[in-house]
Amino acid sequence: MKACGTERLKTKAEFRRAADVFKALSNPSRVMIVNALADGEHCVAELTALVQLDISTVSNHLSVLRSVGIVTDERRGTQVFYTLRKPCLMNLFCCLDDFHSNEK
Amino acid sequence: MKACGTERLKTKAEFRRAADVFKALSNPSRVMIVNALADGEHCVAELTALVQLDISTVSNHLSVLRSVGIVTDERRGTQVFYTLRKPCLMNLFCCLDDFHSNEK
């Protein structure tokens, strides 16, 4: 377990990889999904109801999140349940709260 | 001081705002810049040397970061120094480290 803030990125690949993770989070629907998963797993149908888009669209959003390791999926019967892989992601959201009070 | 992970986003505007912050971080050069600023302030020329792009390009990257509140600038003489506004951003980077060990 590393102490936070002590490690820095170094290689070009690391910068790109970090950027990719952020890019996966750069869409409101995907943020909404991640936010929902913070409370526990949800199946695709539930998430579809949440974001109010076509299920194929939601599935695509989920695959974006999965491709960078933000979520995992687990099939149970005909349903597929998605889970947040990293609790730390929520600290990150918490951190964002502070950004609201920005003028300038 | 709120406990992390207890607050959730709610409104459409909040989701969009969070997404915008992530989008600002979705570029390798900008991640590189933020990473550098974690060690302390730097002027534009220094950051330009770091990322090896035209100074106008770097200035644009900085304005993206500034527009979402990630950095602040302070003019001193002819130079402009940039600073990370939120230390919590580095925890966020730390969190990303764990993502490296992803297969699937």
Place this chain on the structure above:
DNA sequence: ATGATACTTTGCCATTTTGCCAAATATGTC
């Protein structure tokens, strides 16, 4: 094996965004 349910993948699309530079424009110093 037929059908139903739940999800994924693919193809397609118009539109938007990106990332970069060069040139022009501040802004401050000497």
Place this chain on the structure above:
DNA sequence: GACATATTTGGCAAAATGGCAAAGTATCAT
């Protein structure tokens, strides 16, 4: 005024985006 530093603007080709519909896949029940 000349110089140094940084920002803004305009332009551009290329890439990414976000959405849906249709077709495909997997699992279960009858």
